[in-house]
Amino acid sequence: MPDYREKLWPTPWIYIVSVLLIPASILVLAPVSLPAGIVTGIVLYVGLVGSLAVTSPVIEVQGGRLRAGRAEIALEDVGEAIPADEEQARIERGTGLDARAFLVIRGWIKPVVRVPVDDAADPTPYWLVSTRRPEELAAAINGSRRPDVQESGA
Structure with missing residues (x-):
């Protein structure tokens, strides 16, 4: 599950x-x-x-992996997920957006979660994912990461 x-x-x-x-x-x-x-x-x-x-894409955290649409990434290769609501989400999708970021965003869903990519070989600085439940998604990503990654990121 x-x-x-x-x-x-x-x-x-x-x-x-x-x-x-x-x-x-x-x-x-x-x-x-x-x-x-x-x-x-x-x-x-x-x-x-x-x-x-x-x-309509599926956002899923399972088995140490984050899947957003057809793309997926190992949670050991990501940093701490940051939920963004209202004003911060607008900035993330607009003026604060990095052109190299991987996006799974939908215009009808305002909140987003920013997931930094910690893999030096990956040119993508972060994933930006739309979600109706940003705190729950960020908690699932942060709670499913490897224990040594959580300790060093905390």
Whole structure:
């Protein structure tokens, strides 16, 4: 069982706003065929919802590894994870962002966790990961690291 697992689903308002694809399709295709507009709108909406569900990344801490989307890193190669909420998260995603950082961020999820990479051979200075529960994710990362890494980082 993972120490931490979260799927970064879109917020409900994205699904609600996406319903507007149906009347938009009807409006565009009504002069040609009203049933075609209805069917096209429904197909577009289902396709959008399906693609949002399929492409939502999973953030997981398990077995001494952090997985964010399709990437993963051993926790022995990372420093102490730092949760960021509200203003600090905005800075992390904006003016404080290093172009070399590995990002798994979603615009509809404001909090992030910064995970420094301590591997000298890795050019990535840190991972920046969106999460709805930044304190829990940081605690799972910090609690799952090797004991000697925790002692030297504390």
